[in-house]
Amino acid sequence: MCGTGSYCGLVSTRASSAIKKPPAKRRNTRPEKTIRKLLDATIEELRQSSYLDLTVRGVASRAGVSPASAYKYFPSKSALVADAYLRQLQDVPMFTDVNQSARERVSATLREMAFVVADHPEMAAACANALISDDPGVEPARMKIAAEVGQRISAALGPGWPREVVTIIQMTFNGALITAKGGYLSYPQIAEHLDEAVRLILRAPNINP
Numbered sequence: 001m002c003g004t005g006s007y008c009g010l011v012s013t014r015a016s017s018a019i020k021k022p023p024a025k026r027r028n029t030r031p032e033k034t035i036r037k038l039l040d041a042t043i044e045e046l047r048q049s050s051y052l053d054l055t056v057r058g059v060a061s062r063a064g065v066s067p068a069s070a071y072k073y074f075p076s077k078s079a080l081v082a083d084a085y086l087r088q089l090q091d092v093p094m095f096t097d098v099n100q101s102a103r104e105r106v107s108a109t110l111r112e113m114a115f116v117v118a119d120h121p122e123m124a125a126a127c128a129n130a131l132i133s134d135d136p137g138v139e140p141a142r143m144k145i146a147a148e149v150g151q152r153i154s155a156a157l158g159p160g161w162p163r164e165v166v167t168i169i170q171m172t173f174n175g176a177l178i179t180a181k182g183g184y185l186s187y188p189q190i191a192e193h194l195d196e197a198v199r200l201i202l203r204a205p206n207i208n209p
Contacts, residue, residue, distance in 0.1 A: 035073050035083075037063040042084040043123065051126035056080060075137035081130040082141035085123075088116045089148055095156050103202050105156040110173055110194045113149065114180070118187040128177050149173060165201065172197045 041063035045054055054077050060070035074080045095108040117124040130138055131145070153166050153173075176190050185193070 031073070034063075034065055034069055037065055038070055038074065038080065039084045039087050042080045043088075043120075046081070046123045046126055047120055050122050051077075051081070051129055054081070054126065076135050078130040078133045078135045079137035079141060081123075081126045082133075082138045082145065085117065085127040085130070086141050086145050086148065089113060089145060092116060092152070094152060096158075098158075102157050102161070103198055105158070106153060106169060106198045106202070107195045109152050109156040110169070110176075110198065111191045113152065113173065114176055114190060114194065115187055118180075124177075124180055128180065131174075131177065146170070168201055169198065172201070 038059055041059045042054070045059055045062060056070050056074060056077055057067045059077075059080060060067045063070070070080075074083065092109075092112045095105040095112075097105065100108075117127055131142060150166055150170050153169050154161075157165065172194065176194055179185055180187065180190055
């Protein structure tokens, strides 16, 4: 029992100050490194072979990762390719120069996103196949890609534009990727059509900000 003095309070304070907090846990970066290795290996595999020949085991071997680890993060080759495309898409610069018109910014954004795989036909075809696949393993990456593309279009447009405009432009871009897969048009031709589509969409009545 403590008296009216301050001794008990002093002991309590000293005791609490002597209690050390547990050290902060270090962030485990191993999964991130493994995923990066697998995505880099996926891109390299597609530069040397076709989407049809691509296998998760082959990618794992190139990455120096066990097949079990590869399947832990990517249940299928479509999921691998979709995530590889997402990583490349995230490296595309944002066009938000206020000295340019909205049309110029959006056109530049769509061109950069379309050309991200233009130099690698197998990668381009693989991305298109992965994005239209009914493989449930692709869905998480597909949703992230849609969000990334929509965010970039919105940033390029600037404030005040209706959400419907973003949706229409995004659907146009998605259609361009599928067209590229078919090989009907070259990427420069697709870029020209995207420019014209943006011009027509932004000139349509009742959609200006």
